[in-house]
Amino acid sequence: MGSKLALLGGVPVVTEPTNFEWPPITPQDVSVVTKLLVRGEISYYGREGEVAALEAEFSSRIGVPFALTCSSGTAALHSAFFGLGLETGDEVICPTFTFLSTVMPLFVVNALPVLVDCEPDTGNIDPSNIEAAITPRTKAIVVVHLNGHVCDMGPIIDIARRRDLKVVEDCSHAHGATWNGAEVGGLGDVSIFSLQGSKLVAAGQGGILLTSDREIFERAVLLGHFRMRAFEDVTSDSYRPFAATGYGLNYRMHPLAAALARRQFEELDKYIEGRNANLGDLTKGLAGIPGVSPPAHKAFATRHSYYNYKPLYDEEPLDGLDRKLFIKALRAEGAPVEESTSLPLHLETLFQVKDDGSRTYGRISGRRVYAPGTFPNSEIYARRAMRIPPYTEPRPRLISQIVEAFEKVSRGRGELLDHIRRNSA
Numbered sequence: 001m002g003s004k005l006a007l008l009g010g011v012p013v014v015t016e017p018t019n020f021e022w023p024p025i026t027p028q029d030v031s032v033v034t035k036l037l038v039r040g041e042i043s044y045y046g047r048e049g050e051v052a053a054l055e056a057e058f059s060s061r062i063g064v065p066f067a068l069t070c071s072s073g074t075a076a077l078h079s080a081f082f083g084l085g086l087e088t089g090d091e092v093i094c095p096t097f098t099f100l101s102t103v104m105p106l107f108v109v110n111a112l113p114v115l116v117d118c119e120p121d122t123g124n125i126d127p128s129n130i131e132a133a134i135t136p137r138t139k140a141i142v143v144v145h146l147n148g149h150v151c152d153m154g155p156i157i158d159i160a161r162r163r164d165l166k167v168v169e170d171c172s173h174a175h176g177a178t179w180n181g182a183e184v185g186g187l188g189d190v191s192i193f194s195l196q197g198s199k200l201v202a203a204g205q206g207g208i209l210l211t212s213d214r215e216i217f218e219r220a221v222l223l224g225h226f227r228m229r230a231f232e233d234v235t236s237d238s239y240r241p242f243a244a245t246g247y248g249l250n251y252r253m254h255p256l257a258a259a260l261a262r263r264q265f266e267e268l269d270k271y272i273e274g275r276n277a278n279l280g281d282l283t284k285g286l287a288g289i290p291g292v293s294p295p296a297h298k299a300f301a302t303r304h305s306y307y308n309y310k311p312l313y314d315e316e317p318l319d320g321l322d323r324k325l326f327i328k329a330l331r332a333e334g335a336p337v338e339e340s341t342s343l344p345l346h347l348e349t350l351f352q353v354k355d356d357g358s359r360t361y362g363r364i365s366g367r368r369v370y371a372p373g374t375f376p377n378s379e380i381y382a383r384r385a386m387r388i389p390p391y392t393e394p395r396p397r398l399i400s401q402i403v404e405a406f407e408k409v410s411r412g413r414g415e416l417l418d419h420i421r422r423n424s425a
Protein backbone atom coordinates (compact mmCIF):
# COMPACT_ATOMS: atom_id res chain seq x y z
CA MET A 1 0.00 0.00 0.00
CA GLY A 2 1.39 3.39 -1.01
CA SER A 3 1.90 6.30 1.32
CA LYS A 4 0.12 8.83 -0.89
CA LEU A 5 -2.81 10.23 1.06
CA ALA A 6 -6.22 9.08 -0.13
CA LEU A 7 -7.37 12.72 -0.07
CA LEU A 8 -4.74 13.39 -2.74
CA GLY A 9 -5.61 10.37 -4.82
CA GLY A 10 -3.84 7.57 -2.92
CA VAL A 11 -5.35 4.26 -1.80
CA PRO A 12 -7.49 4.36 1.39
CA VAL A 13 -6.13 2.41 4.35
CA VAL A 14 -9.40 1.36 5.97
CA THR A 15 -11.10 -1.49 4.14
CA GLU A 16 -13.04 -3.00 7.06
CA PRO A 17 -16.70 -1.99 7.55
CA THR A 18 -16.97 0.92 10.00
CA ASN A 19 -20.66 0.61 10.88
CA PHE A 20 -21.68 1.21 14.48
CA GLU A 21 -25.24 0.58 15.66
CA TRP A 22 -26.47 1.15 19.17
CA PRO A 23 -27.91 -0.51 21.14
CA PRO A 24 -27.41 -4.11 20.00
CA ILE A 25 -30.92 -5.60 19.85
CA THR A 26 -31.17 -9.38 20.14
CA PRO A 27 -34.17 -11.72 19.87
CA GLN A 28 -34.21 -11.67 23.69
CA ASP A 29 -34.78 -7.90 23.70
CA VAL A 30 -37.57 -8.30 21.18
CA SER A 31 -39.12 -11.06 23.25
CA VAL A 32 -39.24 -9.18 26.58
CA VAL A 33 -40.84 -6.19 24.91
CA THR A 34 -43.37 -8.09 22.82
CA LYS A 35 -44.40 -10.23 25.80
CA LEU A 36 -45.54 -7.10 27.60
CA LEU A 37 -47.24 -5.77 24.53
CA VAL A 38 -49.17 -8.99 24.00
CA ARG A 39 -50.23 -8.96 27.66
CA GLY A 40 -51.35 -5.33 27.30
CA GLU A 41 -48.93 -4.28 30.03
CA ILE A 42 -48.32 -0.78 28.71
CA SER A 43 -48.84 1.48 31.71
CA TYR A 44 -48.39 1.36 35.48
CA TYR A 45 -49.94 3.43 38.19
CA GLY A 46 -47.85 2.18 41.08
CA ARG A 47 -44.36 0.83 41.80
CA GLU A 48 -44.83 -2.43 39.92
CA GLY A 49 -43.78 -4.72 37.09
CA GLU A 50 -40.78 -3.89 34.91
CA VAL A 51 -40.37 -0.44 36.42
CA ALA A 52 -40.13 -1.73 39.98
CA ALA A 53 -37.74 -4.49 38.85
CA LEU A 54 -35.45 -2.03 37.04
CA GLU A 55 -35.35 0.21 40.10
CA ALA A 56 -34.51 -2.74 42.38
CA GLU A 57 -31.69 -3.83 40.04
CA PHE A 58 -30.07 -0.38 39.89
CA SER A 59 -30.50 0.09 43.61
CA SER A 60 -28.87 -3.23 44.46
CA ARG A 61 -26.00 -2.97 41.96
CA ILE A 62 -25.02 0.51 43.10
CA GLY A 63 -25.85 -0.03 46.75
CA VAL A 64 -28.19 2.94 47.16
CA PRO A 65 -31.56 2.32 48.82
CA PHE A 66 -33.93 4.59 46.88
CA ALA A 67 -34.40 4.45 43.10
CA LEU A 68 -36.97 6.24 40.97
CA THR A 69 -37.38 5.71 37.23
CA CYS A 70 -38.38 8.74 35.16
CA SER A 71 -39.51 9.43 31.61
CA SER A 72 -36.05 10.78 30.69
CA GLY A 73 -32.66 11.68 32.14
CA THR A 74 -33.67 15.33 31.90
CA ALA A 75 -36.79 14.59 33.98
CA ALA A 76 -34.59 12.74 36.48
CA LEU A 77 -32.32 15.79 36.75
CA HIS A 78 -35.34 18.05 37.29
CA SER A 79 -36.52 15.61 39.98
CA ALA A 80 -33.07 15.61 41.61
CA PHE A 81 -32.88 19.42 41.73
CA PHE A 82 -36.43 19.62 43.04
CA GLY A 83 -35.61 16.82 45.47
CA LEU A 84 -32.79 18.88 46.96
CA GLY A 85 -35.32 21.58 47.85
CA LEU A 86 -33.48 24.33 45.98
CA GLU A 87 -35.11 27.72 46.43
CA THR A 88 -35.34 30.73 44.14
CA GLY A 89 -31.90 32.22 43.62
CA ASP A 90 -29.96 29.27 45.05
CA GLU A 91 -26.77 28.67 43.14
CA VAL A 92 -25.51 25.37 41.80
CA ILE A 93 -22.00 24.90 40.44
CA CYS A 94 -21.93 23.06 37.11
CA PRO A 95 -19.28 22.18 34.53
CA THR A 96 -19.56 24.33 31.41
CA PHE A 97 -18.68 21.36 29.21
CA THR A 98 -21.60 18.94 29.35
CA PHE A 99 -24.81 18.04 27.59
CA LEU A 100 -27.34 20.82 28.19
CA SER A 101 -29.73 18.67 30.26
CA THR A 102 -27.25 18.58 33.14
CA VAL A 103 -27.87 22.27 33.69
CA MET A 104 -31.12 23.41 32.06
CA PRO A 105 -33.61 21.96 34.59
CA LEU A 106 -32.06 24.25 37.22
CA PHE A 107 -33.88 27.15 35.54
CA VAL A 108 -37.18 25.34 36.01
CA VAL A 109 -36.69 25.29 39.79
CA ASN A 110 -35.62 28.98 39.72
CA ALA A 111 -32.07 28.12 40.75
CA LEU A 112 -29.03 29.71 39.14
CA PRO A 113 -26.41 27.63 37.39
CA VAL A 114 -22.87 28.88 38.03
CA LEU A 115 -20.57 27.47 35.38
CA VAL A 116 -16.94 26.56 35.95
CA ASP A 117 -14.12 25.52 33.66
CA CYS A 118 -13.20 21.91 32.94
CA GLU A 119 -9.97 19.93 32.77
CA PRO A 120 -8.22 20.27 29.43
CA ASP A 121 -7.53 16.52 29.15
CA THR A 122 -10.74 14.78 30.33
CA GLY A 123 -13.26 17.61 29.83
CA ASN A 124 -14.53 16.84 33.35
CA ILE A 125 -15.21 19.56 35.94
CA ASP A 126 -11.89 20.80 37.30
CA PRO A 127 -12.06 20.63 41.11
CA SER A 128 -9.51 23.43 41.43
CA ASN A 129 -12.06 25.90 39.98
CA ILE A 130 -14.90 25.05 42.36
CA GLU A 131 -14.04 26.96 45.55
CA ALA A 132 -13.69 30.31 43.77
CA ALA A 133 -17.25 29.91 42.42
CA ILE A 134 -18.83 29.33 45.84
CA THR A 135 -20.95 32.17 47.29
CA PRO A 136 -23.25 32.29 50.33
CA ARG A 137 -26.08 31.15 47.98
CA THR A 138 -24.30 28.04 46.72
CA LYS A 139 -26.17 24.84 47.61
CA ALA A 140 -24.79 22.11 45.39
CA ILE A 141 -22.18 20.94 42.90
CA VAL A 142 -23.15 18.94 39.81
CA VAL A 143 -20.57 16.57 38.35
CA VAL A 144 -20.76 14.77 35.00
CA HIS A 145 -18.52 11.76 34.42
CA LEU A 146 -17.90 12.74 30.82
CA ASN A 147 -17.46 10.05 28.17
CA GLY A 148 -17.37 7.37 30.90
CA HIS A 149 -14.29 8.72 32.71
CA VAL A 150 -15.17 9.44 36.33
CA CYS A 151 -14.55 12.94 37.77
CA ASP A 152 -11.77 13.58 40.27
CA MET A 153 -14.15 12.92 43.17
CA GLY A 154 -11.63 13.11 46.06
CA PRO A 155 -11.25 16.90 46.11
CA ILE A 156 -14.90 17.41 45.07
CA ILE A 157 -16.24 15.40 48.00
CA ASP A 158 -13.80 17.17 50.29
CA ILE A 159 -14.96 20.66 49.19
CA ALA A 160 -18.61 19.62 49.49
CA ARG A 161 -18.07 18.38 53.06
CA ARG A 162 -16.14 21.46 54.16
CA ARG A 163 -18.55 23.94 52.58
CA ASP A 164 -21.74 22.00 53.37
CA LEU A 165 -22.80 21.51 49.73
CA LYS A 166 -24.73 18.65 48.13
CA VAL A 167 -23.19 16.66 45.29
CA VAL A 168 -25.35 15.69 42.29
CA GLU A 169 -23.89 13.08 39.94
CA ASP A 170 -25.01 13.06 36.31
CA CYS A 171 -23.96 9.53 35.35
CA SER A 172 -25.54 9.59 31.88
CA HIS A 173 -22.16 8.86 30.24
CA ALA A 174 -20.88 6.46 32.85
CA HIS A 175 -23.12 3.46 33.61
CA GLY A 176 -20.85 0.94 35.36
CA ALA A 177 -17.79 3.23 35.61
CA THR A 178 -15.88 3.25 38.89
CA TRP A 179 -13.85 5.70 40.98
CA ASN A 180 -11.20 3.95 43.09
CA GLY A 181 -13.28 0.80 42.81
CA ALA A 182 -16.61 2.38 43.78
CA GLU A 183 -19.33 2.51 41.15
CA VAL A 184 -20.70 5.89 40.07
CA GLY A 185 -24.22 6.73 41.20
CA GLY A 186 -23.46 6.31 44.88
CA LEU A 187 -20.66 8.85 45.26
CA GLY A 188 -22.80 11.94 45.98
CA ASP A 189 -26.13 12.83 47.59
CA VAL A 190 -28.27 12.12 44.55
CA SER A 191 -27.45 10.72 41.13
CA ILE A 192 -29.19 10.26 37.82
CA PHE A 193 -28.63 8.11 34.75
CA SER A 194 -30.15 8.81 31.36
CA LEU A 195 -31.44 5.65 29.66
CA GLN A 196 -31.87 7.35 26.27
CA GLY A 197 -31.18 5.25 23.19
CA SER A 198 -27.50 6.16 22.76
CA LYS A 199 -26.53 5.46 26.37
CA LEU A 200 -24.80 2.36 27.74
CA VAL A 201 -28.08 1.17 29.24
CA ALA A 202 -30.61 2.07 26.55
CA ALA A 203 -34.35 2.14 27.17
CA GLY A 204 -34.97 4.37 24.16
CA GLN A 205 -36.27 7.10 26.42
CA GLY A 206 -36.02 7.01 30.19
CA GLY A 207 -33.96 7.91 33.22
CA ILE A 208 -33.41 6.87 36.81
CA LEU A 209 -32.65 8.74 40.02
CA LEU A 210 -30.81 7.19 42.99
CA THR A 211 -30.36 8.51 46.51
CA SER A 212 -29.84 7.40 50.09
CA ASP A 213 -31.73 10.42 51.38
CA ARG A 214 -35.38 9.77 52.09
CA GLU A 215 -36.39 13.42 51.83
CA ILE A 216 -34.77 13.88 48.41
CA PHE A 217 -36.48 10.70 47.26
CA GLU A 218 -39.94 11.64 48.53
CA ARG A 219 -39.75 15.11 46.99
CA ALA A 220 -38.61 13.60 43.67
CA VAL A 221 -41.49 11.11 43.77
CA LEU A 222 -44.00 13.88 44.43
CA LEU A 223 -42.75 16.04 41.56
CA GLY A 224 -43.44 13.37 38.94
CA HIS A 225 -45.96 11.02 40.55
CA PHE A 226 -49.26 11.07 42.41
CA ARG A 227 -51.78 8.73 44.00
CA MET A 228 -50.75 5.07 43.85
CA ARG A 229 -47.01 5.43 43.31
CA ALA A 230 -46.88 8.36 45.72
CA PHE A 231 -48.91 6.50 48.38
CA GLU A 232 -46.47 3.61 48.15
CA ASP A 233 -43.29 5.66 48.35
CA VAL A 234 -44.06 8.79 50.35
CA THR A 235 -44.35 7.78 53.98
CA SER A 236 -42.87 10.64 56.04
CA ASP A 237 -45.22 12.80 58.12
CA SER A 238 -44.19 15.97 56.31
CA TYR A 239 -44.75 14.77 52.74
CA ARG A 240 -47.40 12.04 53.04
CA PRO A 241 -50.32 14.50 52.98
CA PHE A 242 -49.31 15.59 49.45
CA ALA A 243 -49.29 12.10 47.97
CA ALA A 244 -52.85 12.35 46.64
CA THR A 245 -52.03 15.22 44.27
CA GLY A 246 -48.24 15.14 43.93
CA TYR A 247 -46.61 18.40 42.91
CA GLY A 248 -47.74 18.68 39.33
CA LEU A 249 -46.02 16.46 36.80
CA ASN A 250 -46.19 12.97 35.39
CA TYR A 251 -42.67 11.66 34.89
CA ARG A 252 -43.53 7.92 34.76
CA MET A 253 -41.35 5.64 32.66
CA HIS A 254 -42.96 3.50 29.95
CA PRO A 255 -43.10 -0.23 30.85
CA LEU A 256 -41.81 -1.28 27.40
CA ALA A 257 -38.82 1.03 27.85
CA ALA A 258 -38.20 -0.37 31.33
CA ALA A 259 -38.26 -3.95 29.99
CA LEU A 260 -35.69 -3.06 27.32
CA ALA A 261 -33.54 -1.23 29.87
CA ARG A 262 -33.51 -4.31 32.15
CA ARG A 263 -32.28 -6.47 29.26
CA GLN A 264 -29.61 -3.96 28.31
CA PHE A 265 -28.55 -3.56 31.95
CA GLU A 266 -27.83 -7.31 32.02
CA GLU A 267 -25.34 -6.78 29.18
CA LEU A 268 -23.66 -3.71 30.68
CA ASP A 269 -20.50 -5.43 31.95
CA LYS A 270 -20.06 -7.21 28.64
CA TYR A 271 -20.46 -3.91 26.78
CA ILE A 272 -17.92 -2.16 28.97
CA GLU A 273 -15.39 -4.99 28.62
CA GLY A 274 -15.87 -5.00 24.84
CA ARG A 275 -15.32 -1.25 24.60
CA ASN A 276 -12.27 -1.41 26.85
CA ALA A 277 -10.71 -4.14 24.70
CA ASN A 278 -11.18 -2.25 21.40
CA LEU A 279 -10.55 1.23 22.67
CA GLY A 280 -7.66 0.17 24.90
CA ASP A 281 -5.96 -1.12 21.74
CA LEU A 282 -6.84 2.07 19.90
CA THR A 283 -5.31 4.14 22.70
CA LYS A 284 -2.10 2.08 22.58
CA GLY A 285 -1.95 2.54 18.83
CA LEU A 286 -2.58 6.28 18.86
CA ALA A 287 -0.06 6.99 21.64
CA GLY A 288 3.03 8.54 20.15
CA ILE A 289 1.51 9.64 16.84
CA PRO A 290 2.40 13.33 16.42
CA GLY A 291 -0.65 15.60 16.72
CA VAL A 292 -2.92 13.07 18.46
CA SER A 293 -3.45 12.37 22.15
CA PRO A 294 -5.61 9.39 23.04
CA PRO A 295 -8.27 10.18 25.68
CA ALA A 296 -6.80 10.58 29.17
CA HIS A 297 -7.27 7.68 31.58
CA LYS A 298 -6.36 8.59 35.15
CA ALA A 299 -5.48 6.12 37.89
CA PHE A 300 -8.55 6.90 40.02
CA ALA A 301 -10.79 6.04 37.03
CA THR A 302 -10.54 2.36 37.88
CA ARG A 303 -13.18 1.42 35.34
CA HIS A 304 -13.66 3.54 32.24
CA SER A 305 -17.00 2.82 30.59
CA TYR A 306 -16.25 4.60 27.27
CA TYR A 307 -19.62 6.11 26.45
CA ASN A 308 -17.62 8.09 23.90
CA TYR A 309 -14.12 7.81 22.52
CA LYS A 310 -12.62 11.26 21.98
CA PRO A 311 -8.95 11.63 21.12
CA LEU A 312 -7.60 15.19 21.18
CA TYR A 313 -5.98 16.88 18.23
CA ASP A 314 -3.01 19.21 18.47
CA GLU A 315 -2.07 21.14 15.35
CA GLU A 316 1.29 22.36 16.64
CA PRO A 317 3.35 19.21 16.04
CA LEU A 318 1.64 18.98 12.65
CA ASP A 319 2.97 22.34 11.45
CA GLY A 320 -0.38 24.09 11.95
CA LEU A 321 -2.54 21.72 9.92
CA ASP A 322 -6.08 22.43 11.11
CA ARG A 323 -8.37 19.85 12.65
CA LYS A 324 -10.96 20.07 9.89
CA LEU A 325 -8.46 19.17 7.21
CA PHE A 326 -6.79 16.49 9.34
CA ILE A 327 -10.19 14.85 9.82
CA LYS A 328 -11.04 15.25 6.13
CA ALA A 329 -7.84 13.40 5.26
CA LEU A 330 -8.62 10.66 7.81
CA ARG A 331 -12.12 10.25 6.40
CA ALA A 332 -10.72 9.98 2.89
CA GLU A 333 -8.65 7.07 4.25
CA GLY A 334 -11.97 5.52 5.33
CA ALA A 335 -11.43 6.14 9.04
CA PRO A 336 -14.68 6.77 10.99
CA VAL A 337 -13.50 10.00 12.61
CA GLU A 338 -15.63 13.08 13.15
CA GLU A 339 -15.17 16.50 14.62
CA SER A 340 -16.71 16.74 18.04
CA THR A 341 -19.10 19.64 17.63
CA SER A 342 -20.50 20.20 21.12
CA LEU A 343 -19.94 23.69 22.52
CA PRO A 344 -19.27 24.49 26.15
CA LEU A 345 -22.57 25.80 27.57
CA HIS A 346 -21.20 29.27 28.33
CA LEU A 347 -20.96 29.87 24.57
CA GLU A 348 -24.67 29.12 24.03
CA THR A 349 -27.16 31.99 23.65
CA LEU A 350 -28.80 31.46 27.02
CA PHE A 351 -25.49 32.14 28.76
CA GLN A 352 -24.39 34.88 26.39
CA VAL A 353 -27.41 37.19 26.30
CA LYS A 354 -28.61 39.25 29.23
CA ASP A 355 -32.39 39.45 29.17
CA ASP A 356 -35.07 40.55 31.56
CA GLY A 357 -36.62 37.11 31.68
CA SER A 358 -39.54 37.89 29.39
CA ARG A 359 -38.21 35.54 26.72
CA THR A 360 -36.89 32.92 29.12
CA TYR A 361 -37.88 32.02 32.65
CA GLY A 362 -39.24 35.17 34.20
CA ARG A 363 -37.50 37.72 36.34
CA ILE A 364 -34.77 36.39 38.55
CA SER A 365 -31.76 38.38 39.63
CA GLY A 366 -28.24 37.09 39.51
CA ARG A 367 -28.44 35.07 36.30
CA ARG A 368 -24.89 34.76 34.93
CA VAL A 369 -23.77 35.50 31.41
CA TYR A 370 -20.26 34.75 30.23
CA ALA A 371 -17.95 36.28 27.65
CA PRO A 372 -16.27 33.94 25.17
CA GLY A 373 -12.85 33.07 26.55
CA THR A 374 -14.07 32.91 30.17
CA PHE A 375 -13.38 29.18 30.40
CA PRO A 376 -10.35 28.60 28.19
CA ASN A 377 -9.71 24.95 29.00
CA SER A 378 -13.25 23.92 28.02
CA GLU A 379 -12.99 25.92 24.81
CA ILE A 380 -9.66 24.27 24.02
CA TYR A 381 -11.08 20.82 24.78
CA ALA A 382 -14.04 21.49 22.47
CA ARG A 383 -11.74 22.67 19.70
CA ARG A 384 -9.42 19.68 20.02
CA ALA A 385 -11.83 16.77 20.44
CA MET A 386 -12.44 14.21 17.69
CA ARG A 387 -14.93 11.33 17.86
CA ILE A 388 -14.54 7.68 16.94
CA PRO A 389 -17.46 5.28 17.53
CA PRO A 390 -17.07 3.24 20.74
CA TYR A 391 -16.91 -0.15 19.03
CA THR A 392 -18.17 -2.81 21.40
CA GLU A 393 -17.93 -6.12 19.51
CA PRO A 394 -14.35 -7.30 18.77
CA ARG A 395 -13.03 -5.37 15.70
CA PRO A 396 -9.23 -5.90 15.86
CA ARG A 397 -8.64 -5.38 12.11
CA LEU A 398 -10.67 -2.19 12.00
CA ILE A 399 -8.90 -0.82 15.08
CA SER A 400 -5.46 -1.40 13.57
CA GLN A 401 -6.54 0.13 10.26
CA ILE A 402 -7.78 3.23 12.08
CA VAL A 403 -4.38 3.49 13.78
CA GLU A 404 -2.68 3.11 10.39
CA ALA A 405 -4.84 5.88 8.95
CA PHE A 406 -3.82 8.23 11.78
CA GLU A 407 -0.15 7.34 11.27
CA LYS A 408 -0.41 7.87 7.52
CA VAL A 409 -2.12 11.28 7.73
CA SER A 410 0.17 12.46 10.53
CA ARG A 411 3.21 11.44 8.47
CA GLY A 412 1.71 12.89 5.28
CA ARG A 413 1.08 16.35 6.69
CA GLY A 414 3.84 17.93 4.58
CA GLU A 415 2.25 16.63 1.40
CA LEU A 416 -1.13 17.96 2.55
CA LEU A 417 0.17 21.40 3.52
CA ASP A 418 2.07 21.70 0.21
CA HIS A 419 -1.08 20.80 -1.66
CA ILE A 420 -3.07 23.54 0.11
CA ARG A 421 -0.32 26.11 -0.48
CA ARG A 422 -0.17 25.26 -4.17
CA ASN A 423 -3.95 25.40 -4.56
CA SER A 424 -4.40 28.67 -2.72
CA ALA A 425 -1.50 30.33 -4.56
Ligand SMILES: *Cc1c(COP(=O)(O)O)cnc(C)c1O
Binding pocket: 072, 073, 074, 075, 098, 099, 101, 102, 144, 170, 172, 173, 194, 195, 196, 205, 206, 207
Ligand atom coordinates in the same frame (compact mmCIF):
# COMPACT_ATOMS: atom_id res chain seq x y z
C1 LIG B 1 -28.18 12.11 27.59
C2 LIG B 1 -27.80 13.01 28.69
C3 LIG B 1 -28.75 13.62 29.54
C4 LIG B 1 -30.21 13.66 29.25
O1 LIG B 1 -30.84 12.51 29.14
P1 LIG B 1 -32.23 12.31 28.34
O2 LIG B 1 -32.61 10.94 28.79
O3 LIG B 1 -31.92 12.40 26.88
O4 LIG B 1 -33.17 13.37 28.81
C5 LIG B 1 -28.29 14.33 30.63
N1 LIG B 1 -26.98 14.50 30.86
C6 LIG B 1 -26.05 13.97 30.04
C7 LIG B 1 -24.60 14.18 30.36
C8 LIG B 1 -26.43 13.23 28.92
O5 LIG B 1 -25.49 12.74 28.10
